[in-house]
Amino acid sequence: MLPTAANGIFGALVLGLGRALGETMALAMLVGNSNQITLSLFSPANTLAALLALNFPEAGVKETQVLMYAAVMLLIITLVVNVIGQAIITFSGSQRGQK
Amino acid sequence: MNQARATRNSTADTFVLPDLKRSMWDRRSLKSGILNVGTWAAAILACIPLFSVLIMLIIRGGARMSLSALTELPPTAFELGGGFGNAIVGTVVMVGIASLISVPLGIMAAVFLAEFGPDSMIAEVTRFCAKTLTGLPSILAGVFAYAAVVMTTGTYSAPAGGIALALLMVPTVILTAEESMKMVPRIMKEAAVGMGCTKTQVVWKVVLPTAMPGVITGVILAVARAAGETAPLLFTALFSNYWLIQAGKLDVMQPTASLAVLIYNFSGMPFENQIELAWAASLVLVFIVLLLNLVSRAISQRHS
Numbered sequence: 512m513l514p515t516a517a518n519g520i521f522g523a524l525v526l527g528l529g530r531a532l533g534e535t536m537a538l539a540m541l542v543g544n545s546n547q548i549t550l551s552l553f554s555p556a557n558t559l560a561a562l563l564a565l566n567f568p569e570a571g572v573k574e575t576q577v578l579m580y581a582a583v584m585l586l587i588i589t590l591v592v593n594v595i596g597q598a599i600i601t602f603s604g605s606q607r608g609q610k
Numbered sequence: 611m612n613q614a615r616a617t618r619n620s621t622a623d624t625f626v627l628p629d630l631k632r633s634m635w636d637r638r639s640l641k642s643g644i645l646n647v648g649t650w651a652a653a654i655l656a657c658i659p660l661f662s663v664l665i666m667l668i669i670r671g672g673a674r675m676s677l678s679a680l681t682e683l684p685p686t687a688f689e690l691g692g693g694f695g696n697a698i699v700g701t702v703v704m705v706g707i708a709s710l711i712s713v714p715l716g717i718m719a720a721v722f723l724a725e726f727g728p729d730s731m732i733a734e735v736t737r738f739c740a741k742t743l744t745g746l747p748s749i750l751a752g753v754f755a756y757a758a759v760v761m762t763t764g765t766y767s768a769p770a771g772g773i774a775l776a777l778l779m780v781p782t783v784i785l786t787a788e789e790s791m792k793m794v795p796r797i798m799k800e801a802a803v804g805m806g807c808t809k810t811q812v813v814w815k816v817v818l819p820t821a822m823p824g825v826i827t828g829v830i831l832a833v834a835r836a837a838g839e840t841a842p843l844l845f846t847a848l849f850s851n852y853w854l855i856q857a858g859k860l861d862v863m864q865p866t867a868s869l870a871v872l873i874y875n876f877s878g879m880p881f882e883n884q885i886e887l888a889w890a891a892s893l894v895l896v897f898i899v900l901l902l903n904l905v906s907r908a909i910s911q912r913h914s
Contacts (some may be wrong), residue, residue: 526656529745530745532649532747533745533746533747533749533750534747535748535749535840535841536840536841536870537748538747539841539874540725540874540877540878556732559748560747560841562843563749563752563753564663564844566845567753567756567844567845568845568848578627578753579753582749582753584752585747585749585750586746586747586750589746589747590742592745593742593745593746594742596745597738597741597742609846
């Protein structure tokens with residue numbers, strides 16, 4: 512059963528990853544919103560989506576431009592992940608159709 | 611019988627049947643048993659988050675629940691009492707705007723996908739876009755609405771929030787509506803064509819009424835999702851401590867409160883009163899979303 516469904520499961524996994532990448536509010540409340548890169552997993556950090564959520568309401572013109580750039584990056588990353596996930600699911604579906 | 615004959619016919623008298631009972635402590639069956647228990651445990655574990663959240667909300671939010679909490683305006687910093695009446699109205703208004711945009715658009719697109727050109731290039735591209743759009747981070751819908759509506763109109767407003775939510779609702783509506791329209795039996799459509807119906811008449815009088823339960827289910831699920839979204843509203847509708855109607859005049863082109871943003875704002879405040887209100891608002895929101903989900907299940911089950 513598992514080998515047959517592997518493609519679909521893997522596709523769903525990638526789509527789930529895409530959702531988690533873009534998840535905003537849960538992280539905005541918990542991640543700590545600190546703009547630093549540390550090796551420690553337990554120090555405050557930031558994610559693209561949380562950065563947008565926390566800084567956009569008070570952004571000036573210049574900051575808005577920077578945040579728009581962050582938004583584009585987030586869009587590209589999630590889009591790539593989602594397209595890969597979709598492709599895996601469609602591919603496995605069509606393969607089964609041929610058999 | 612065969613076995614018995616085999617034993618009798620065998621030249622050696624030492625032929626014995628292998629033990630057909632599998633010992634529980636056999637390595638193979640032990641592994642199988644452990645994995646079996648593992649899947650049970652995982653299935654039960656998956657239910658725990660929902661119930662622990664529900665219990666937490668009922669205990670902490672229920673304490674503050676009252677009529678005044680549902681109808682009054684949010685309190686200011688050190689004020690006691692108050693409620694989140696304007697946030698409920700704001701959520702309803704914005705989800706309403708989002709539905710007005712996304713439901714007709716989504717259903718019409720689904721009609722095209724299911725009836726007019728199911729195998730055309732446009733349909734393939736649309737389907738792919740809709741599927742990818744379901745995975746769009748909600749905050750990006752907010753960024754889009756900010757750039758498209760807030761920047762051009764110059765003010766945070768309820769329509770801006772509604773458009774951001776509509777962006778998240780459209781793909782859900784399209785995909786579920788298409789699925790339910792595909793389930794309409796071919797014979798019914800062919801009978802309608804045989805009666806001399808035009809394509810529009812077939813869709814309007816046969817496909818849409820038959821597929822309606824499924825379409826409504828999809829719409830309700832989309833609405834439930836939109837009602838709980840915080841991120842797209844943060845900088846499109848912002849927040850407000852006042853009613854949409856002021857001095858007897860309805861003005862939607864102003865910052866608008868919503869339940870989700872109220873919860874987010876108030877839960878981070880250092881005031882006991884606000885935090886309690888955030889809990890109560892969460893309870894209301896979860897109740898609304900759960901109710902919508904149950905209604906959609908009831909509709910889809912009754913008609914299937």
